[in-house]
Amino acid sequence: MFDLAKAISQTTEKSREHQGPTGCTLFYQTDACLNLVQEVFRFEGWQAPDCLKNQSQGTDYSYKKNNKLEHSTLQEIIILELNQSTNVVDDAKSFASRLPNHKGVVVIGKEDAITTLRGLKEMGFYYLFWPANKQEITDFLRHVHSNQQRFAGVSQNRKAKRVAVLGSKGGVGNTVISAELAACLAHSGAETILIDHQYAFSNIDIVLGLKQFQKQDANNLALQLHDMDEATASDYLIKVTDHLRLLAIEGNEPTSTLQSYTDSINDLLMRQANFIIEDFSGSVDFSLNLHQLVERHDVMIIVVEPTVSSVRSARFRIEQIEEISLTNSLDIRVLTFMNVHRPDVAFSLTGEEVSTYLGRVVDVTLQYDKRFASLLLDGKRLHKLEKSAAGPFNDMALLLHGKTLRNHRSSMAKLKGLFKR
Numbered sequence: 394m395f396d397l398a399k400a401i402s403q404t405t406e407k408s409r410e411h412q413g414p415t416g417c418t419l420f421y422q423t424d425a426c427l428n429l430v431q432e433v434f435r436f437e438g439w440q441a442p443d444c445l446k447n448q449s450q451g452t453d454y455s456y457k458k459n460n461k462l463e464h465s466t467l468q469e470i471i472i473l474e475l476n477q478s479t480n481v482v483d484d485a486k487s488f489a490s491r492l493p494n495h496k497g498v499v500v501i502g503k504e505d506a507i508t509t510l511r512g513l514k515e516m517g518f519y520y521l522f523w524p525a526n527k528q529e530i531t532d533f534l535r536h537v538h539s540n541q542q543r544f545a546g547v548s549q550n551r552k553a554k555r556v557a558v559l560g561s562k563g564g565v566g567n568t569v570i571s572a573e574l575a576a577c578l579a580h581s582g583a584e585t586i587l588i589d590h591q592y593a594f595s596n597i598d599i600v601l602g603l604k605q606f607q608k609q610d611a612n613n614l615a616l617q618l619h620d621m622d623e624a625t626a627s628d629y630l631i632k633v634t635d636h637l638r639l640l641a642i643e644g645n646e647p648t649s650t651l652q653s654y655t656d657s658i659n660d661l662l663m664r665q666a667n668f669i670i671e672d673f674s675g676s677v678d679f680s681l682n683l684h685q686l687v688e689r690h691d692v693m694i695i696v697v698e699p700t701v702s703s704v705r706s707a708r709f710r711i712e713q714i715e716e717i718s719l720t721n722s723l724d725i726r727v728l729t730f731m732n733v734h735r736p737d738v739a740f741s742l743t744g745e746e747v748s749t750y751l752g753r754v755v756d757v758t759l760q761y762d763k764r765f766a767s768l769l770l771d772g773k774r775l776h777k778l779e780k781s782a783a784g785p786f787n788d789m790a791l792l793l794h795g796k797t798l799r800n801h802r803s804s805m806a807k808l809k810g811l812f813k814r
Contacts, residue, residue, distance in 0.1 A: 433530045470538065474502075476503050481512075514550065518547065553669045578670070580774075584668075587637065595608075602773075621658070683717065692793060697731050731755045731759070756789070
């Protein structure tokens with residue numbers, strides 16, 4: 394016999410499930426938030442959320458293995474409770490680079506300020522003011538789920554941070570710095586894409602320890618670009634590790650054409666990564682359009698060595714970047730990385746002199762170690778070694794997250810007040 398009541402009940406249950414999120418991961422700080430969110434999901438008949446205790450305060454984020462968030466286990470919607478936070482926006486930033494850009498992220502907090510709402514919106518996060526009741530949470534999650542289904546809402550603001558690594562001249566180790574920085578970010582759990590702009594000859598495979606490496610063939614790529622989307626663009630990425638992928642193409646076309654192809658694919662990958670690191674070595678076989686680079690990137694890292702020619706070139710380039718940024722009202726950060734890749738006696742300048750001639754404090758310095766070359770050839774990662782090797786890459790990664798470095802040499806600290814950064 395047909396059971397009308399049962400049929401209506403099943404239809405209602407399916408409707409509820411359809412209108413709600415397919416899955417949720419909750420990072421909670423208080424039992425009150427945990428219990429209420431779980432109650433909402435039980436009442437609505439939605440799949441129970443994955444609940445994890447949020448121990449991090451977000452103010453002293455460090456790159457350690459236990460800070461990794463496995464992207465494959467995160468659900469469609471991520472709820473981040475920050476009711477115990479003293480600065481919701483800053484603490485949310487500590488999580489932003491560790492979360493996939495295509496997920497809907499809801500921050501729950503007690504800060505009742507328009508600046509908090511605006512700051513989170515710019516990051517692509519939704520904000521739910523606490524305390525909230527069951528109906529408010531239910532309606533809010535339905536709204537987020539609907540936006541996710543339609544690829545709408547503030548999540549569209551969540552895009553990769555683009556970082557250009559520029560060598561002040563050839564031979565300063567730009568490719569090594571780019572690769573190690575990308576590997577360091579990926580090791581922390583951030584989805585990272587490394588882009589190789591060497592189209593004629595590249596050592597990126599040696600630096601990354603890739604075996605049987607073959608760049609992607611750019612033949613017929615012009616035709617494919619017309620119909621390319623995010624999914625097909627990712628087919629051109631070469632997997633290096635679980636969180637690090639490489640874009641490297643080659644072909645018979647002119648270098649300028651290959652550069653255009655790379656930029657087009659790059660633009661389609663913005664929501665597939667937390668960071669996109671681009672290696673513009675000083676020895677690239679095409680002239681750099683600095684104005685275009687400033688427009689396309691959030692951060693520019695200038696790699697220098699302690700020589701007069703390198704420092705002069707770096708200072709000139711920094712001044713150009715700052716002028717372009719000021720003239721066009723562009724917001725871009727410029728960071729400096731000094732690579733002491735030979736013994737100190739082989740260079741004409743000291744670290745203090747480099748900072749003086751640059752007119753700014755060098756942000757990060759990698760000191761010389763004769764073992765580095767052989768370690769790289771053996772497939773070892775510098776950022777995984779002892780502090781002297783790993784420290785500079787961890788420090789630069791922290792700077793990319795907007796953190797400030799606490800420990801600077803006193804001589805460097807004295808220079809800080811002289812220059813507006």
